[in-house]
Amino acid sequence: MIEKHITAAECRDIRLRQLYESAFPVEEQIPWDDLIRLVEAMPLDFTAYYAGDGSLQGLTIVYPRRSFNWFWYFAVPEGLRGRGIGQQILSRLMDRYSGSPCILDMESPEQACDNTEQRRRRHAFYLRNGFRDTGVGRSFGGVDYTIMMMGAGTFTMQDYDTVLAELHSFWEF
Numbered sequence: 001m002i003e004k005h006i007t008a009a010e011c012r013d014i015r016l017r018q019l020y021e022s023a024f025p026v027e028e029q030i031p032w033d034d035l036i037r038l039v040e041a042m043p044l045d046f047t048a049y050y051a052g053d054g055s056l057q058g059l060t061i062v063y064p065r066r067s068f069n070w071f072w073y074f075a076v077p078e079g080l081r082g083r084g085i086g087q088q089i090l091s092r093l094m095d096r097y098s099g100s101p102c103i104l105d106m107e108s109p110e111q112a113c114d115n116t117e118q119r120r121r122r123h124a125f126y127l128r129n130g131f132r133d134t135g136v137g138r139s140f141g142g143v144d145y146t147i148m149m150m151g152a153g154t155f156t157m158q159d160y161d162t163v164l165a166e167l168h169s170f171w172e173f
Helices: 014-023 032-041 085-096 116-128 157-171
Strands: 002-005 045-050 056-064 069-075 102-107 132-140 143-150
Touching: 014 032, 014 056, 014 069, 032 157, 045 085, 056 085, 069 085, 085 116, 102 116, 102 132, 116 143, 132 157
Parallel strands: 069 102
Antiparallel strands: 002 045, 045 056, 056 069, 102 143, 132 143
8 A cells, every 4th residue: 555645736536526525414514625735724634645656545634733643534435334444554554653552532322313334433443443532522513432542641621622723723813
């Protein structure tokens, strides 16, 4: 698998946009043009993953911070899921960020919804890979999110508020 760091200029690759927009519900997406501006303004690690033939295998967007790394977006094309590609990508991320805790938020597997089984599989995937539930969560737009963490330490609601405030400050540029 080939990794490529994506800059704001390279965000124009239509395959990246299509994967992003198909992998995440609209209520979880930042509009693509706004995301491109954030990639330019923030210290984000936007990485695309390709097979040897150049086909897109996935994308990740991580917000590296001093106290923890925020795994913000992680997507594999629907037709490639269940083939170990997500596992390969997550292993690479875990190696890259092994020096400090890693945090992610995901749709709660406990909330009644149309994709409960998908959420439970995703939750189990992260648990198998060393993440644990923090007991911290929040609701946005009628969707409940749970925070998972890998590494030493704890994650509190104050930590969540802090990272959200940081992210929000970049939206106001």
